[in-house]
Every structure is written in structure tokens, then in C-alpha cells.
Amino acid sequence: MKINTSIYRKPAVLFLVLLLAASCKKADRAYDKLLDIPELELGSGFIYKGSYLVGDTMVMYGRLNPSKSDFKVRIGNAAAPMLAWRNIPKDSLGVGGSIFANGLDEVKLKITSAMGAGEERQVHITSGGLTIEGPAVDILLTSPDTTSFNYALRLGLYYYMPEAGTKLFYCVNGKGSIYLYESGIIKAIRNRRASAIVTDFTDQYGSFTIHTLYGGGADFHERYVYFSALTEENSTEAASNHIFRLCRYDMETQELKALNRTLIPKDPNMATLERAFLPYEGNISAAKLQAVTGIFPDSSGNVVLAMQHFIHQPTPLNNRLNIIANLRADGALKYQFKNQDYNFQYYDPASGGLKNTRNVPGVSIAGDKYRISPNEKLLYQISPVGWTNSGYKMYDLITGDLLNSFTPKEETGNWVLEGPFSSLTFRDQHGFSNFYSHFPLPGKRLLLLLNRFQYLSEHRTTVLNFSSHTASPYAPLLDEGGLFDNGSYIEDPVLNYDEQGHLYIFSATAREILKTEKK
DSSP: OOOOTTHHHHHHHHHHHHHHHHHHHHHHHHHHHHHOOOOEEEEETTSOOOEETTTTTEEEEEEEOOSTOOEEEEEEEEEEEEEHHHHHHHOGGGOGGGGTTTTTEEEEEOOOGGGGGEEEEEEEETTEEEEEEEEEEEEEOOOOOSSSSSSEEEEEEEOOOOOOOOOOOOOOOOOOOOEETTTTTTOOOOTEEEEEEEOOOOTTEEEOEEEEEEEEOOOTTSEEEEEEEEEEEEESSEEEEEEEEEEEEETTTEEEEEEEEEESSGGHHHHHHHTTTTOOOTTTTSSSSOOEEEEEEEESSEEEEEEEOOSSSSSSSSSSOEEEEEEETTSEEEEEEHHHHHHEEEETTTTEEEEEEEOSSOOOOOOOSEETTTTTTHHHHHEOBBBBBEEEEEEEEEOOOEEEEEEOEEOOOOBBOOEEEEEEEETTTTTOOEEEEEEEETEEEEEEEETTTTTOSSEEEEEEETTEEEEOSSSEEEEOOOOSSSTTTOOOOOOEEOOOOOOEEEEEETTEEEEEEOO
């Protein structure tokens, strides 16, 4: 007998249809549930900043579902007030991915003091009964420094230096004074005019001439001028020795005094450790000093000395500072820092050759550039980003303690030159900070002048404030008028500033001292 199966087929098909419909509904509900889960978009161009000041607006992107009744973002200790939100259609984004299926939510939030100031404030996003955690942020209560100028600056000629051998001295006191060694004379420049300070080089040892001047500095009150030089004199000692002097000139009494006079044998085979380098420290009159390339007097009679040592020829071995020492007002000399890659080289009679020693006092540090603020007792170390000790570090000049440090983020097309330290971006992919000058300012601040040739259309000024951990512009714009070499990393130093805040800058390209003025 033939069985009619059609009576069974129809219910089976109906059952399958109903089963598939139920499965689809479950899948739809599951998919809808997935869409309810908030998700941040953390890709380039969408991730929110890592640092904010109170009052800032935070913008986050993702599948956030801000229309849900329970939507909220908690940052630190408090919920963030939502200022506005919108949905960006997928078609206008130009990207794919499941997170963009329904477009992208943009939410703007207010940063408040109730969230609490500090680093690593947790970010939690709640929507549709689910909570996720986003990258933590830093919140600062203090605003960056206000700009010294709210208008653009340009550079004008202040003083022209025709001689290549001119040596600039350190003098930072907010009065705009500049000291230098030019044509065999130590001069002061005030109000665009040069006046002779030291013309007769005679100290307690007698008359001498300067063969090579290494460095100089004037104190904050402009009473004393210090200089270090390889000198020549008419004495029996001069026949077989290089004679190095560290001198101080009293501008009130017009007395020139050699604080230190060191004899180093001209014959390298006679330059033993004892004769060339010892003692390192102690009373300034007895210590061995050679090329003091940086002299930084403070306002209390103390002087910071940046030194180099050599024995083969009366010129520095390199341009790096190898020793940083403190010379107290009572005459006591103490090595405070040493370059960790540096050692003294001396003649060893036992082996008949040169020998290195690393038994040099001081805290070992490594860096490419150093800047000193003697009145605040601070040392700033600047190293190319990418080094083991990269970025910016601030040390106590007396104790040697590391007080502060930070490394700017790598530049990826968007320069960030103001705001909290953690949000700053001003270095390139080669690992060098693109600034042609670093200049300490009072209040634990470091002024940076940025090269125009590195991505920006104009020169920018940025002041790093190590007290508030923020950066702000010194002026909105600095038009340098083509007076700097924008294609190199050679620094054109800021020399001083005046009562109005204007800067005095040396241009190595133009061999001119320039002064900022309103553009």
C-alpha cells in the first residue's frame, strides 16, 4: 500500500519555518544585545587625550549609546556632565568594522574639580546596564602659565659681533645685560652700547695674556665677572707648563684675582694623575682646573662650574660638559655631576702609556645638553628622545637628586605645545627635540624655541613649567626673519631677558645679538 507522505511534509516544513524564525529572533536579540554593549573607538584620530585641566572638554568616540537612560561616564571621583552628543553616520566616516555598523557616537563631557586632581584617574562608561573601563586620564587643577606676550614677536638687531672669536658670557638677571670677550677685551653691552670692563689682565701672579678663553659669567648683581682661560705669561713655569686660570674681576674695586692657577705639563708623558688632575676637590686655590667652559654665578657668591679636562693639547676634547661642580662663596669646590661616559686620561709611568680613570667624584648622569639655573639650584638635562635617558630631567644642583622628568610623545602630524606635560607632542620620528634654544627662566621653567623647518609654518615658543607640569607659549609667534639656521640642530642661545620680558638671542648664522620686539 502506498503511503501518502504529504500529510507529514507540510507540518514538518511548517515546524522548520517556525524553528528558523525563532532562531532568527534569538539571533536578532543577541545582536541587539551586542549593540547595547558600549565600546570605545581607540584608533588614531578618535582616542581621547590623556590629560586635562579642570574646565576642559573631553571628547570620546565609539558605540556609546548615549541615548540610553542610564548612560553616564564616571571619571575619578565623579560623573562627568554631558555637554552634547551626536551620531556620525557610517558613510561619512570612510572606514569599516563592526563598531561602525550604526555609525559612531561622539560624546562631549565636562572635566570638573569634583573628579579629583591627579594622575591615572579611572574612566568608566555605563550604558544599557553594562559598564566598561576606558584609558585613565590625568587631571590638573592649575592652568598653564599665561603667556608673557599676547601678541606676535619678531627679532631685531641689538648688537653685531664681527669677530669669529667672540665669546659670550653667562649673565641671566632679567635686566637684559650681556657680557662677552671680544678683541682681547671683556665688555658689557647695555642699551645697545658696548663698554670695556677688563682691559688689563694683571692678577696677584703678575701680568698675562689670554691664549684661549673657555667661558665666562657675570653674577646676578653684576658686581663680579668670572672667566676661565689658557694664559701666557713671562715666567719660568710657562716654559714647560700650560697655565690655566679661573679669575674673578670686581667691577667696584677693579681688582682682578686668580681664584685658581693650574699648571699642566706640556709634555704628555709628565701629565700624571697627580700632576694633571689631583686634587679634584677642596679649596679652589689648590684644586686642579683646566677648561671651565661654563661659569654660572648666583646672587649669593656661589658659582656653578661646567668643566672639561685634557692633556694632549690646550683645546677641549669635545663640546660636551664632562664635570659640573659647585664653587661655594667660601672657596670650597665640590664635584656634583659627571658624564657617565667620561673618564680622565692621564700618563701612567708604570705602564709607560695612557690610562683611564673613572674614580671621579659626583653623581653619574647621561645627557646631550645641560642647562643650569644657579639661583634656583637646578640642573636641566636634555637628551634626544630614543636614548636610554631620553627627554627632560631636572636635578637639584646641591644634592644631586632627580626632582622631575618627562618625555614628550612622538610627533605623528599633530603638534601639541601647550597643556599638561602628558599631552605634549613636539619631537620627530628621528628622536630629537626640535628646538634651537633651551633657556631656564625663574620659577622652575624652561623656555624652548622651536625650529620652523620642522613641520610648523612659523617659529613657536613654549615654556615648560616643572611646578605645574604644564606648558604654555611665551608668545603666540616668533618671526625670526631668516636669521637662524633652520636646517641644523646647532643651538642659538637665549642670553638674557629684560624687565619687559623681551629676550636677547644670539644668532650664530648672522653673528648678531637679536632682541625680540612687537611684530
